[in-house]
Amino acid sequence: MSGTNAQGFYFRGYTNLGWVVDGVNQDSDYAESNxxxxxxxxxxxxxxxxxxxxSGGLGTTFFMGPTQQYRFIPMLGLSYxxxxxRMRKGYQDVSNLSNAQLVDPEITSLPPLxxxxxxxxxxxxxxxxxxxxxxxxLDLRSSGRILVRLEKHWVNYYAKANWNLRExxxxxxxxxxxxxxxxxxxxxxxxxxxxxxxxxxxVNVSLQSWxxxxxxxxxxxxxxxxxxxxxxxxxxxxxxIHLSLSKAFGN
Numbered sequence: 711m712s713g714t715n716a717q718g719f720y721f722r723g724y725t726n727l728g729w730v731v732d733g734v735n736q737d738s739d740y741a742e743s744n745x746x747x748x749x750x751x752x753x754x755x756x757x758x759x760x761x762x763x764x765s766g767g768l769g770t771t772f773f774m775g776p777t778q779q780y781r782f783i784p785m786l787g788l789s790y791x792x793x794x795x796r797m798r799k800g801y802q803d804v805s806n807l808s809n810a811q812l813v814d815p816e817i818t819s820l821p822p823l824x825x826x827x828x829x830x831x832x833x834x835x836x837x838x839x840x841x842x843x844x845x846x847x848l849d850l851r852s853s854g855r856i857l858v859r860l861e862k863h864w865v866n867y868y869a870k871a872n873w874n875l876r877e878x879x880x881x882x883x884x885x886x887x888x889x890x891x892x893x894x895x896x897x898x899x900x901x902x903x904x905x906x907x908x909x910x911x912x913v914n915v916s917l918q919s920w921x922x923x924x925x926x927x928x929x930x931x932x933x934x935x936x937x938x939x940x941x942x943x944x945x946x947x948x949x950x951i952h953l954s955l956s957k958a959f960g961n
Contacts, residue, residue, distance in 0.1 A: 718773070720783050722845070723766030730759040735797060738804070741812035743942075749809035750820060754829060755799040765789035767843070779849040784842075789863060791837040800829035800875075828875060835869040837893065837920060837946070854902045857914070863893035867922035867944055880930040887941050889925025893918065901954070912954045920946040 733756045741747035767787025774780040805820040843861030850856065869887040873879050901912030922944040929937035 718771035720769040720771050720785070720845075721767070722769075722785070722787075724763070726761070726763040728761045730756055730761070730795075732757050733759075735795065736803075737797070739810075741809045747806075747809040747812055748804055749806040749813070751802070751804035752826075753801050753803050754797040754831075756795055756797055758798075759793070759795045761794075762792040763790070765841075767841070769845070779851070781845075781847040781849075783845040783847070785844060785861075787841050787843070787861075789838065789841055793833075793835045795833045795835075797831045797833070798829050800826045802826055830874050831872060833869060833871045835867070835887075835944075837863075837865045837867055837922075839863060839865040841893075841895075843895070850903075852903050854900055854912075857897065857899040857901070859895070859897035859899075861893075861895040863895065863920070864890075865893055865920065865922070866890050867925070869944075878932055880932050880934075883930050885930060886928040887925065887944065888928070889922035889941055889944060891920065891922030891944070893920035893946075899952075910956050914952040914954070916948075916950045916952065918946075918948045920944075 734753050735756050737750075737752045737754065738745070738748055739750040741749055765787060766789075767785040769783040769785035772782045772784075774782060802821050802823050802825075805823055807817070807820055810817045810820055841861045841863040843859065846858040848856040848858075867887065867889040871884050871886075872882045873884040874881065876884060879885070895916070895918050897914055897916045899912060899914035902910060924943060925941040927939045927941040929939070931937065
């Protein structure tokens with residue numbers, strides 16, 4: 711949703727709610743830094759997971775061009791993004807005892823390869839914070855309208871997990887991730903020129919890249935103790951194409 715009033719005051723906002731129909735995630739454990747000496751890997755179904763995105767911003771419109779057909783709109787805003795991932799139907803893909811013993815020489819066995827039952831773990835991640843950006847609208851008259859959008863985000867990252875098959879972890883809060891970072895959002899779109907009583911269609915391509923740096927990794931153990939270590943970092947990127955269709959009416 712967006713709009714500009716007669717004074718050029720501009721608002722843009724949206725709320726997206728989605729469900730994951732099908733897909734998998736990979737959960738790996740490593741004995742050494744930089745993802746070396748992998749000793750455990752499971753591949754799990756994530757159908758039934760949910761995503762929520764909320765963003766809003768305010769700006770001022772600057773009209774340009776011989777007929778003021780171009781608009782440049784610097785903006786300030788806030789955004790919140792949530793991924794609530796549910797993991798089930800586990801399958802053990804890697805189980806390397808020698809690598810696991812690099813972490814703890816007393817480990818004598820690991821889960822066998824193949825499917826395993828009882829998995830019902832959750833991981834919920836949140837990215838939230840302010841952003842600055844700009845929208846550029848190019849009205850090409852009969853050729854349609856082009857939209858260019860760029861946003862720079864500063865975010866706090868927080869995640870919590872319930873690893874239900876780990877008896878040594880507490881439940882429902884098994885561990886937490888805390889960090890801060892930044893993100894970029896780029897969008898390019900086109901919409902055909904509206905004609906009275908005709909359909910208007912458009913296409914948008916969106917690219918996002920988010921990164922949180924080193925932070926805290928807090929492990930809540932079943933005996934009530936708390937383990938603290940470093941979270942090396944978190945990365946999230948996405949690419950999407952959106953098609954739109956609406957009905958335009960004349961005055």
